[in-house]
Amino acid sequence: MTRMPSHRPFVRLAAAVAFVGAVTVSGIASAANSWGLPDEVEARFDATVTDVLCVLSGDCPEDCGAGSRLLGLLQEDGTLVLPLKNAGPFTGPTADLIPFCNQRVTVDGLFTTNYGITTFAVQFVRPEGGKWRGANGFVRQWAKERGLEAKDKKARRWMRNDEAILELIEEQGVLGLKSKGITP
Amino acid sequence: MRLRGLAAAGMVAGAIGLAAVAAPPAQATEGAERITVTGEVIDSWCYLSEIMWATGSAHHRCAVWCARGGVPVGILGEDDEVYVLLMLENDPGVIGNRAVFRMQTNEVVVTGDLYQRDSVNYLAVSEIVEDHGIVNYSHEEFDIQPGGL
Numbered sequence: 001m002t003r004m005p006s007h008r009p010f011v012r013l014a015a016a017v018a019f020v021g022a023v024t025v026s027g028i029a030s031a032a033n034s035w036g037l038p039d040e041v042e043a044r045f046d047a048t049v050t051d052v053l054c055v056l057s058g059d060c061p062e063d064c065g066a067g068s069r070l071l072g073l074l075q076e077d078g079t080l081v082l083p084l085k086n087a088g089p090f091t092g093p094t095a096d097l098i099p100f101c102n103q104r105v106t107v108d109g110l111f112t113t114n115y116g117i118t119t120f121a122v123q124f125v126r127p128e129g130g131k132w133r134g135a136n137g138f139v140r141q142w143a144k145e146r147g148l149e150a151k152d153k154k155a156r157r158w159m160r161n162d163e164a165i166l167e168l169i170e171e172q173g174v175l176g177l178k179s180k181g182i183t184p
Numbered sequence: 185m186r187l188r189g190l191a192a193a194g195m196v197a198g199a200i201g202l203a204a205v206a207a208p209p210a211q212a213t214e215g216a217e218r219i220t221v222t223g224e225v226i227d228s229w230c231y232l233s234e235i236m237w238a239t240g241s242a243h244h245r246c247a248v249w250c251a252r253g254g255v256p257v258g259i260l261g262e263d264d265e266v267y268v269l270l271m272l273e274n275d276p277g278v279i280g281n282r283a284v285f286r287m288q289t290n291e292v293v294v295t296g297d298l299y300q301r302d303s304v305n306y307l308a309v310s311e312i313v314e315d316h317g318i319v320n321y322s323h324e325e326f327d328i329q330p331g332g333l
Contacts, residue, residue, distance in 0.1 A: 089253075175245075176241055
């Protein structure tokens, strides 16, 4: 059976439009900063931080994978929001959300819909009964592991100082084509 | 921006001759569909947000940065669908996983279980059938994204 994608973009677009309409957004105004994303919608909503694989397949470690698994934001009505980004440079939201595995949080940020896919960028997160925090957990954690402050220049440019990245780029080259003799 | 993104998808599909192929006999977990996908390993955020040219060698380093930084990785299939990586070779530890960010930008053929939920395709890859390395030389047109060296 060959997959037949020809009509799917329209179905997916309609589904995405319906999805955004279905997302339960709190009545409180979002504090999110616009990034000019495709079909961007500023939003603040409540959800439970969840392990996506758990929701989809029933494989549910108690710690949501301790930061190694894909995390989602599950709303009370069953809508599963996929957060792809946090507020940091080149970083995702796992470090911001994993402390609240299986707990309710309020998140503030941006929905974006493109190619029929709706995802979310987390800019701020607040645990139930707690305080708001900027979603820059990866950089904070990266800096802490190296005895730095998150505001340190080396931490703010973590991607140019990360040992694993430097090792891989040395091996593969900036273009990933070093083994073929192609470098900038 | 959307036109550029669509053009990107078309260029990638055309340039590397992607082909999504038939699903083998279903052995998927409940609620999933077993499929085979051929496509380019991508940074899902840069591609979906269109904040820069986000496929091929031009974007390789940025894709590595983002995967290391915990941005979910995807596969851009022949059908222009984005499949967000949920597992790699049955390992659910896909966030910040070196095996994952080493594969960035490569053209791969994978089999796995597809879950569709709230507009997103999630793919639990059980096997990397083929890894062709980087075949999309987008740097020839787009230099290095973002912002040169």
